[in-house]
Amino acid sequence: MSVKKVTVIDYGLGNVFSVCKAFEHLGCKVTLTDNADLLIHSDRIVLPGVGAFKSAMAELQKRNLVEPILTFSKKNKPLLGICLGMQLLLEFSQEFGTHKGLGLIAGKVEPIPRQIFQGNHRKIPHIGWNDLIVPEGGSWEGTILEGIPEKTSVYFVHSFNVVPKNPLYRLADATYEGYLISAAIRKDLLYGCQFHPEKSSVVGLKILENFLRV
Amino acid sequence: MRNLRLIARLDIKGPNLIKGIHLEGLRILGNPQVFAKKYYDAGADEIIYMDSVASLYGRDNLIEIVRKTSQQVFIPMTVGGGIRSVENVTELLQVGADKVAVNTAAVKNPILLRDIAERFGSQCLVASIEAKQTGKNAWEAYTDNGREPSGLDAVKWAQQTQSLGAGEILLTSIDQEGTKKGFDVELLKAVSSKVSIPVIACGGMGNISHLVTVVTRGGADAVAFASVLHYNLLSFSDIRKAALNSGIKVRQCQ
Numbered sequence: 037m038s039v040k041k042v043t044v045i046d047y048g049l050g051n052v053f054s055v056c057k058a059f060e061h062l063g064c065k066v067t068l069t070d071n072a073d074l075l076i077h078s079d080r081i082v083l084p085g086v087g088a089f090k091s092a093m094a095e096l097q098k099r100n101l102v103e104p105i106l107t108f109s110k111k112n113k114p115l116l117g118i119c120l121g122m123q124l125l126l127e128f129s130q131e132f133g134t135h136k137g138l139g140l141i142a143g144k145v146e147p148i149p150r151q152i153f154q155g156n157h158r159k160i161p162h163i164g165w166n167d168l169i170v171p172e173g174g175s176w177e178g179t180i181l182e183g184i185p186e187k188t189s190v191y192f193v194h195s196f197n198v199v200p201k202n203p204l205y206r207l208a209d210a211t212y213e214g215y216l217i218s219a220a221i222r223k224d225l226l227y228g229c230q231f232h233p234e235k236s237s238v239v240g241l242k243i244l245e246n247f248l249r250v
Numbered sequence: 251m252r253n254l255r256l257i258a259r260l261d262i263k264g265p266n267l268i269k270g271i272h273l274e275g276l277r278i279l280g281n282p283q284v285f286a287k288k289y290y291d292a293g294a295d296e297i298i299y300m301d302s303v304a305s306l307y308g309r310d311n312l313i314e315i316v317r318k319t320s321q322q323v324f325i326p327m328t329v330g331g332g333i334r335s336v337e338n339v340t341e342l343l344q345v346g347a348d349k350v351a352v353n354t355a356a357v358k359n360p361i362l363l364r365d366i367a368e369r370f371g372s373q374c375l376v377a378s379i380e381a382k383q384t385g386k387n388a389w390e391a392y393t394d395n396g397r398e399p400s401g402l403d404a405v406k407w408a409q410q411t412q413s414l415g416a417g418e419i420l421l422t423s424i425d426q427e428g429t430k431k432g433f434d435v436e437l438l439k440a441v442s443s444k445v446s447i448p449v450i451a452c453g454g455m456g457n458i459s460h461l462v463t464v465v466t467r468g469g470a471d472a473v474a475f476a477s478v479l480h481y482n483l484l485s486f487s488d489i490r491k492a493a494l495n496s497g498i499k500v501r502q503c504q
Contacts, residue, residue, distance in 0.1 A: 053346045057321050086348075087371045150446070157446045159471065161373045161417050164448075165253045165295055165501040189253065189501040191295075191326055193348075193373040193417075213252070235326045235348060237290070237503075 040248040041065045043078035045105070045121075047085075047095045055084045055118065058234035062245050072104035080247070081108055085120030089129040089145065089196070092120055093137065102138065109140055114225040114250050116180070122221065122228025123198055131196050141223050143200035153213040165189040166231075168208045168219055180227055180246040181208060181220065190219070190229075190236040190243075198230060225250060253499045254465055255472035256489055257296040258289040258479055259452060262331070263303050265311045269480055271428035273380070273396035276302060279480055283318045289479060290323040293486040293503040297323060298420070298474055300351065300378075301331025302395050309338075313345055320346025330378050330420070331395070336365050343370065351378040351420050354393040357400045357407075360414055367415025375418075376450075377411035379404055381437055382424045389437055396424045408441045408449075419449045420474065426454030430477055433460055438468030450474050458484070458492040465498055 042059050046052055046068045056066045059082075069075060083105070085092050096102050109115050117125045126137045129145035137145070148160055167187040176182055192210070198218040200206060207227070208220040221228040227247065233240035260282050261268050267282040279285070286297050297319070301312045309332060316329055329342050330351025339350050356363050356377065366375050380396045381389040381404035389404035400407075408419055421441055423434035433454045442449045451470035455461060455478050464470045478484040486503075493500045 053317075053344055054320055054324075054348070057346065058324055061321070061324070086343075086374060087369070159446055159448050161447075163373065163418065164255050164472070187502070193326070195371075195373065232326070232348075234324060237293075237325050241324060 039063065039065050041067070041079045042082055042248065043067045043069060043075055043080070044082045044084060045075065045101065046070045047092070047099055047101060049085055049087045049092050049095055049120070052084050054234045055082060058241060058244055062241060062248065064248060070099045070101060072100060075101065075104045076108050078108065078113070080114040081105070081116070083115065083117040083121035083124060085118065085124060087120060089120065089123060089131040089137070090133070090135045092124055093135060096124075105138060106140070109226055112225055114247060115227065116247050117228040118234070119194060119230060119232060122230055123196060125221070125226065125228050126198055126200070129196065140226055141200055141205055141221060142202060143198065145196050145198050148195055148197050148212065148215055158213045158215065161193055161195040162212045162217065163193045164191070166192050166210045166212060166217070168210060171203070171206045171209050174207065176207070179207060179222055180243050180250060182246055184239060184242065188239050190231040190233065190239060192217070192231045194230055198228065252471065253501050254493060255295040256486060256500060257298055257450060257472055257474040258286070258294040259298045259300060259474040259476040260285055261476065262299055262301045262312060262315060265315070267480070268302060269428065269476055272424055273302070273427050282315050285480070286319045286323050289486070290325055293490065294325060295501055296326045296328065298328045298330070298351065313341060316342060316347050317345040328376055328420070330376070335362070336369055339366050339370060339374075343374070349374050349376050349418070351376040353378040353380060356411065357391065357393050357402065360410065363411055363414035363416055367417070372415050372417035375416050376420050377408070377416035377418070378420045378422070379408055379411070380422045380424050383434065383437070387436060387440060389440070392424060396427070404437070405440045405444055409444050412445045412447050416447060418447055419445060420452055421449055423453040427452070428477055429454055430456030432456060433464040433468060435464050435468040438464055438470050442469035442471070448472060456483075458489065461489065461493065462496045462498065
């Protein structure tokens with residue numbers, strides 16, 4: 037069996053180390069790079085990210101990585117955005133103003149509202165383990181969530197939530213104190229996880245392993 | 251209701267895992283990575299590493315421990331102790347930490363919290379507050395691993411850390427820490443009712459009823475414990491089962 041290869045985009049933001057270690061743990065060859073050429077010719081790409089939307093886009097632009105990511109995704113090869121990396125796939129974010137994203141998936145990123153739910157303030161960020169739910173009419177077969185039982189808990193930490201225009205792009209949902217979270221999205225081989233598979237224990241590793249197979 | 255997070259806290263001194271009482275009288279227990287891996291396998295939701303000495307000299311040890319742990323432990327890892335600058339945070343995140351816990355440097359220079367939150371996001375920033383009771387419903391925040399009084403009211407300081415950008419509060423009761431006699435529930439209640447960010451209860455866990463009380467009465471969003479794990483008094487599966495039996499939601503482990 038040939039060794040699976042994955043390219044992790046290094047743009048100076050986020051917990052890149054953990055993502056790389058998780059893939060290495062799965063026996064994968066990981067290339068961490070900000071080289072556009074390497075990126076375009078990769079088998080599969082992971083766009084990690086922790087932090088603010090605006091500065092993440094600025095860092096991608098500074099490194100001239102926006103065009104290469106768009107070029108790569110047109111080749112119908114697998115791309116996985118994690119957390120902020122998933123949010124960047126959308127058209128724009130309303131995180132402290134309105135900021136343009138990569139626009140690979142129609143829709144927006146909005147703040148999780150701070151409202152009262154069942155007598156308590158909904159705490160922001162949404163931190164912790166929450167259950168994955170199959171959206172109505174959806175299926176995880178043949179996707180990165182194949183073989184994951186519904187209501188499996190994964191680790192989230194975020195204050196903003198993705199809202200794809202087309203509900204068919206919702207791969208998995210979660211509810212956080214009465215608010216619907218896009219836990220994972222999918223458009224063909226373009227994937228996004230709001231949660232951190234690299235921090236979701238055995239289940240998360242299984243999801244990453246699935247990504248190596250799609 | 252959210253799933254209550256069950257967190258293993260590992261205090262570090264140099265290359266070793268240690269444990270004390272009231273954050274003092276530290277005893278060496280072994281290799282921190284080995285314990286972290288054990289707790290990960292047993293179903294911990296998160297790990298907290300706290301460098302108790304955090305001297306400039308000891309930082310290489312801490313960074314090495316975090317680096318090695320993140321190669322085999324795939325759950326969130328918070329690292330605290332001796333963080334004085336944005337550069338210190340970068341260093342830790344680069345070797346696999348997900349969040350940093352800041353206490354002493356933030357008390358001396360509160361703007362550090364804002365700088366860290368702006369650079370890395372609030373989700374990355376845990377305000378570590380070590381509190382000692384000074385009277386009825388009054389607590390003072392301490393720095394330097396429980397050694398130095400700060401003069402700050404712990405509850406007010408907690409609110410201030412939130413407005414400066416902290417995403418969570420790790421609230422350790424110095425009075426209860428290491429005693430296994432139960433959490434300072436009043437302290438938890440005082441802080442959790444005044445902030446809208448998650449509060450991690452720490453210090454005093456000795457049995458399951460302590461956990462239940464601090465969650466139901468104290469409003470804790472997460473519970474961190476050390477002694478009961480290190481001395482094999484409770485396991486994660488015991489805690490999970492008991493929590494569920496008491497109507498507290500926790501993650502279902504496979």
